[in-house]
Amino acid sequence: MGKQSAQTGRESEDLAAIYLTGLGYELLARNFRGAGGELDIVCQKGGVIYFVEVKARRRGTMVRPAEAVTPDKKRRLASCAEYWLYCHGKNTAACSFLLLTVEICPGEPSKIELVEDFLHW
Template identity: 45%
Template sequence: MKQYATGLEGENIAEEFLLAKGMTCLEKRFRGADGEIDLIMLDGETVVFVEVKSRPDSRKGMGLMAVTPAKQRRMAHAALAFLAKREWMNVPVRFDVIEISRSGVMHISNAFMPPAE
């Protein structure tokens, strides 16, 4: 349960961080049939799908490494479900990763392109 609470706290910190950068929150913890997306934000006209990794210690950079190709595929499937639900199939999108650690917040914009099927 502690890990879940840490994850929720990290998502809240990440959301506040992105709101301060001028983004708008569209949805939190979106679940598609094959995956989940922590935050879905709007950055101008770009829909941003955000994976948040909370790290209790300061292993900087480890959050991005935890977003494996399998996780990227699941996020891409969930992103497609979100876009289809809203009938937004022709909007620009990107996938970001936010790592929260004792060192602070690290935002990796355009962290990955979804793997080809």
């Protein structure tokens, strides 16, 4: 990942954390690494734990943010989520995956879209 891509990713994850907090989600972890993957954000709301994948793209790129989550990435996310649940003693917790996409539009506010249950496991 290039320096600019890494910075865009961090900024998008910061924006996502603020957005989710504003919707009433409680942040539990950011950038959790384990089991061959990384969880961008782990949060909870209403007794449900949510694993959030944040994808950002600049307006006009060929690949939309949601299309950047490959089947292999989804497998790694599921494995990492299971590991997070195990590490935190929450193996029986209700959980779900969210995809939060950020479309970066220079000179305009970024557009955010939240996709619920984007990964079924």
